[in-house]
Amino acid sequence: MNDLAAPLQEEANTAFRQEVREWLAANFPSELANQDNTLATIEGNAALSPPAEKWKTAMGEKGWGTPTWPAEYGGGGLNRKQTKILQEEMAAIGAWNPIGGMGVMMLGPTLLEFASEEQKHQHIPPICRGEIRWCQGYSEPGAGSDLAALQMRAEDKGDHYLVNGQKTWTSGGQWADWCFALVRTDTRHKHEGISFVLVDMKTPGIEVRPIQLISGTSSFCETFFTDVKVPKENLVGEENRGWHIGKRLLQHERTNLSGGNRGGRSGGSLHKIALKYLDLDSAGRLVDKDLRTRITRFEMRQRAFRLTAGRVMEAVKGGAPAAASSILKNVGAEMTQERAELSLEIMGMQGLGWEGEGFTPQELMGTRSWLWGKAVSIYGGSAEIQNNVIAKRILGMEGEPG
Amino acid sequence: MxxxxxxxxxxxxxxxxxxxxxxxxxxxxxxxxxxxxxxxxxxxxxxxxxxxxxxxxxxxxxxxxxxxxxxxxxxxxxxxxxxxxxxxxxxxxxxxxxxxxxxxxxxxxxxxxxxxxxxIATLAVDDGPRHCPEDIHCVARQVDGGWLLNGEKAFVAEGGSAELLVIAARCESGPALFLVEADNPGLTRSPRRMADARNYAALALENLKVPDAALLGKAGDPELLDAVLDRARIGAAAEMLGLATQAFETTLEYLKTRVQFDTILARFQALQHRMAKQFTEIELLRSCVESALLAIDNNDPELPLLASLAKATACDTLHLVSREMVQLHGGIGMTDEHDAGFYIKRARSLENAWGNASFHRDRYASLSGY
The missing domain is CATH 1.10.540.10 (Acyl-CoA dehydrogenase/oxidase, N-terminal domain)
Incomplete structure (x- = not known):
């Protein structure tokens, strides 16, 4: 940007900020301030309250739930500066993004990159409006960390594929409208025999069985496919070339899943919880010195994580590859879990309530989040797989003796 | 970066x-x-x-x-x-x-x-082997036309070669910094030979007389001392980032060339994951160090917090990486012929400089209000 354009740009940004502020004032119901509930977004199917429903509709129509996506597909069409302004203005009044889920985090960016025009126009606008819930058909009983070992068969039947097999760990499968899935279209080649397809969950032959987790909730399902007909126009990219599309989607997943991309930030600062539950000495320090140290360690590491996430964003903006992005998933997961463990420790037995009287809703939610959070270092490529990726791809630790 | x-x-x-x-x-x-x-x-x-x-x-x-x-x-x-x-x-x-x-x-x-x-100038703050700027025993007493300094300074980096020493002393109203020239007759410098083979000296200040013009800023201003120390801490963290990066790269190179059981060590998953862990820590450290350096340039009010974050993270990370360097090199890493010893020795000196990890964690907590 040259010097002459800079003041004009500045003026445009100020005007945009004003526009955002006015629009939020008119559309964000103030009673929803700071009522964001990540767990419910990921796990639940609770009906939204009328104000929340109204807020979701407004954001969906405006396209600001997916601010950087092209406006022609229903996105906000905003540049990075405008997006930042939007986020700042939302944060200032405790407004949160009601548009989310796998369609936004993973599938949308992948479709924008690989799908045909028809597919983009069919599938992206409903994602922007938050109308369609997507689920992920990747893992199978015999294909977890070794995902390319997947066996769910898609036979070519002319105008459609006939799909048979089983997927598992299908998050939100029982509520999903559509599923993006990796299927085997060629049994002779491992990676080059996989295709990426979009499946309407209402198609006859699909059966979904929720799996009860240690958190007592059932956010994951087993999904059985028996003679399911998937029209050929639902193939994304070329047949047998789905592996690299699927992997690309996983990159979006890993970026977004760095602990829900919050690195254990949700739920407010840990030391505020500590101040509520624990005693202080005369100097205003937590009496439990060991716990104080560990809370401090956590908060410092979380800060380092956030600084690193910011550094990765800056590098991406500058078009430079950032090796640091490979560490975000593991550190984010570690932060999420460590935060939950420390919260439990701070609350003592009060932090282990399961249901019923004697506990606040936050305490009960905390128990479930703690247990559910054990998943974040397993899904989307376990911590061990991430370390393999770092060692091999970034550090080059493979090959034969030189 | x-x-x-x-x-x-x-x-x-x-x-x-x-x-x-x-x-x-x-x-x-x-x-x-x-x-x-x-x-x-x-x-x-x-x-x-x-x-x-x-x-x-x-x-x-x-x-x-x-x-x-x-x-x-x-x-x-x-x-x-x-x-x-x-x-x-x-x-x-x-x-x-x-x-x-x-x-x-x-x-x-x-x-x-x-x-x-x-x-060559240097900064001398601590009286003893541990960083403790709150508890300076070296005293400065105002006398006619100047100040009289008495006390000791320990392990002053570059203390042997410096021509100008910026010395922290306690006066009635709090800490103060003085400019002391090396040839001041009240100053005795004794070299201290350390494991890292760098230049350190112990200073003895005996009725060391300096004029009023030797006082930096105003006497009893803890903010000046803090601001100077934070810069020194961030500088040490930047050096530690360099040491950790090189120690890690040297180790990685070794694992890619050393053959045992008919294959290079780099192919063993147990070692891959230890290297991935160190890589992760170094990337986090880089973010902390760069943010702290930028905070000085931008006059960021969070500078003290970021300085403690950078120094504590540098201490933990370099500690890990320097230990792993010796361990993963095996026997050769124990020999003086190899460079690993230089890195672990220098690492420990810098870990102690301007506050170790526990000092800065405690400071971070206090600055955060708990």
């Missing part, structure tokens, strides 16, 4: 190639073998000629006023190859004291010499 300006990139590249080509670890080894005084006058000369001694000094005093991120990049690169220079002590720590607290006369008297590398 932070997004650097073109000038900053050029500076980093220049520092990297100079360190690798003109000041390799071999140069440090020769220095150590000679039993020299723990610093390298020849390379110091080159550093001064390239202008690195004046990076954070204002232009009117002969510096480049180029910012702390720039100086941090140079410290990182020179630390990678263990360059035994007083750059951190003189061009960063002592310079900061003069820039932040010095009067026009004090700055005009000392900064041009420091910027040109002719004067």
């Amino acid at each position: 932070a997004v650097l300006t073109e000038e900053q990139s050029l500076l980093r590249d220049m520092a990297r190639s100079w360190a690798q080509e003109q000041s390799p670890v071999k140069a440090f080894r020769q220095l150590r073998d000679k039993g020299a005084e723990g610093w390298d006058p020849e390379r110091w000369q080159s550093i001064a000629e390239m202008g690195w001694t004046g990076i954070v000094i204002p232009e009117e005093h002969g510096g480049a006023d180029f910012g702390f991120l720039g100086l941090g990049l140079v410290l990182e690169e020179t630390a990678r190859t263990l360059t035994a220079s007083p750059l951190a002590a003189s061009a960063l720590a002592a310079s900061s004291a003069l820039v932040l607290g010095g009067s026009a006369e004090q700055q005009a008297r000392w900064l041009p010499g420091i910027a040109g590398g002719d004067v």
